[in-house]
Amino acid sequence: AQTVTQSQPEMSVQEAETVTLSCTYDTSESDYYLFWYKQPPSRQMILVIRQEAYKQQNATENRFSVNFQKAAKSFSLKISDSQLGDAAMYFCAYRSALGDYKLSFGAGTTVTVRA
């Protein structure tokens, strides 16, 4: 099974500032998908952004963007102009594009936004 590592258990950011969450993964595959999910206190898992490994262009969704470094097996999430509603746990996840479709999750990073 693929291993997904999130090395930052907690991150704190001032409202309107930028925070970057790190994620690395281990795989021998060349074709796969990467995701960031947000889990607020309600426990709902909400998709933030996804990236296809065959695409070199980094995905962007409004204030959320990723830095995908395929060779380094790194997939960081940048939250710009942080808002109070961004406070949540963020999970990085990996999914193979070939045969095994389950998500492998990292341990998560708790983001706190200071007003």
Next chain:
Amino acid sequence: DAGVIQSPRHEVTEMGQEVTLRCKPISGHDYLFWYRQTMMRGLELLIYFNNNVPIDDSGMPEDRFSAKMPNASFSTLKIQPSEPRDSAVYFCASSFGAGTGQETQYFGPGTRLLVL
């Protein structure tokens, strides 16, 4: 679309009782996944189905756990008998298959299970 629907949202039961969790996937999705989330183990896959057929159940912790998908719009996860260590949040997720460009898994709100 209403998204993935799970019921109940909360369940409190006593050790030894049978627990049944239910899931309705997003219409048209042909993959359905059951995950469990605990503080100790994080998010882990229990089982997943493709076109109602179980594909990988290697994450099912033991024989007390069973899952079924009798049709494309309904799945159950059953624990019998339940134990305190089964207390967790159980998520159901669904997606389209590979090659569709729509492989993202969408999660239900989860069922918070507490076994006393």
